Amino acid sequence: MEGLYRLFYVLAWMGLPLGIGLQLFWHPPRGGEWGFYLLFAFLFGLALLQGPRRAPRFLAHALGAYLLFELWRGRDFPWAVGFWSPSLYLLLAFAYPLPLALALGLLWAALLSAFALWAAGGPTWPWGHFASSQPVLLALTLLLARFRELYGQVRFWRERALTCPLTGLPNxxxxxxxxxxxxxxxxxxxxxxxxxxxxxxxxxxxxxxxxxxxxxxxxxxxxxxxxxxxxxxxxxxxxxxxxxxxxxxxxxxxxxxxxxxxxxxxxxxxxxxxxxxxxxxxxxxxxxxxxxxxxxxxxxxxxxxxxxxxxxxxxx
Known part of the structure; x- marks a missing residue:
């Protein structure tokens, strides 16, 4: 089972450069925009070096900044950012305790929604959908994180109740x-x-x-x-x-x-x-x-x- 989780970890990291690569292929950057991509590549690589436990905290904010950049650059295709925004909220849920994850998630949801509406010049049809989906995605993600936390607590106490602390054997x-x-x-x-x-x-x-x-x-x-x-x-x-x-x-x-x-x-x-x-x-x-x-x-x-x-x- 441990090998399967390692595979999931690798696939998660492979998805990020793949998504950025598709963005670059379909919508090549112009002029100084290349510099931003190099900066984000550096930040993502820095996060990768932190290891599985610390990487989400580094990666979440770098990904949030990248999504803002893509909203500014891709005014005609907001759905591209919409596909990736749940990843931001999942990273926050894994990186921080629930209250802090909620606060940071609301901050990033507000930033993404406000920036999307500002870039579009008002609540147009695609941007309105994008903005309204962010709090829903955040709420669902935090609910999932809460269920995961509760399951972990139940499993912890169940194992403590049924395990000998000295030998590690069932009691x-x-x-x-x-x-x-x-x-x-x-x-x-x-x-x-x-x-x-x-x-x-x-x-x-x-x-x-x-x-x-x-x-x-x-x-x-x-x-x-x-x-x-x-x-x-x-x-x-x-x-x-x-x-x-x-x-x-x-x-x-x-x-x-x-x-x-x-x-x-x-x-x-x-x-x-x-x-x-x-x-x-x-x-x-x-x-x-x-x-x-x-x-x-x-x-x-x-x-x-x-x-x-x-x-x-x-x-x-």
Whole structure:
């Protein structure tokens, strides 16, 4: 997806010289007008050098000045500037906070409208349409920017609410939501799924000897090892404290045990010992947690550093 956004960025920059090139081809400048084009080329190039984050702020005002110049030069074809004016408002919306973008947008809309009417000598048919369209284009652009901002805020808080800040893994609530989705799939006739609960052996000693900072590094290392050891589609979550959980969609008992054993070996490569309890969903999420938890404690009782599969529902 990142490559697609880079392509969009390149296309956006290619559009500007293409539009100016068409303008020069159909309406060649006369005399000293060439100097203005060289000046705008310099300003646009300067904006490009600022990088994706800062470029809109530099480019917006250079583009506004260029549009004013084209209105003055092209009194007989106002629609050419009308095509490009939304780009000015979009750049302002990306470059500034909403209140400032609104103020600057109103300023540029007023300048473009007033200059267009002045150049035409009054509210003639094409220029009147041009002037009246500017506040509408500005309003639509800022509404789009506001929706984008709200979406970003919702996404930010949703991710914070469902992510463990220490490890970056989904948290307990996120895992519960994922388990509910998997249970609903099973009820619709989908394949079973398994849950692995994992507890680190000797984590208290790590905290006692190295302090909480070392304990945090230890947990982050465990999280990376678990993520690298699961299959595509599996979900690793921070359950709490030194406990982790792994959701294995579409997985029966035998394969779930194999995945858990592989995770145990992956952790051993990092110098980490863990006990793992495995249970397969059998129609009740509470029972799934209970059986996985009991299997985990049985693994610890048997000597730690091992995997124990919970018996089917109804058998203890």
């Amino acid at each position: 307990r609530r996120a895992l519960e939501m994922a388990l509910e989705r998997e249970a609903a799939r099973v009820e619709r006739g989908g394949p079973p799924f398994a849950l692995v609960l994992l507890d680190l052996d000797g984590f208290k000693r790590v905290n006692d000897e190295g302090g909480h900072r070392e304990g945090d590094r230890y947990l982050r290392r465990v999280a990376r090892a678990l993520v690298s050891g699961v299959r595509r589609g599996d979900l690793v979550a921070r359950w709490g404290g030194d406990e982790f959980a792994v959701l294995l969609p579409g997985t029966g008992e035998k394969e779930a045990v194999e995945v858990a054993e592989r995770l145990g070996r992956r952790l051993q490569e990092e110098g980490v010992s863990a006990s793992l309890g495995v249970a397969v969903y059998a129609g009740d999420l509470e029972d799934l947690f209970l059986r996985a938890d009991q299997a985990l404690y049985r693994a610890k009782a048997l000597g730690k550093g091992r995997v124990v599969l919970a018996p089917p529902q109804g058998r203890r």
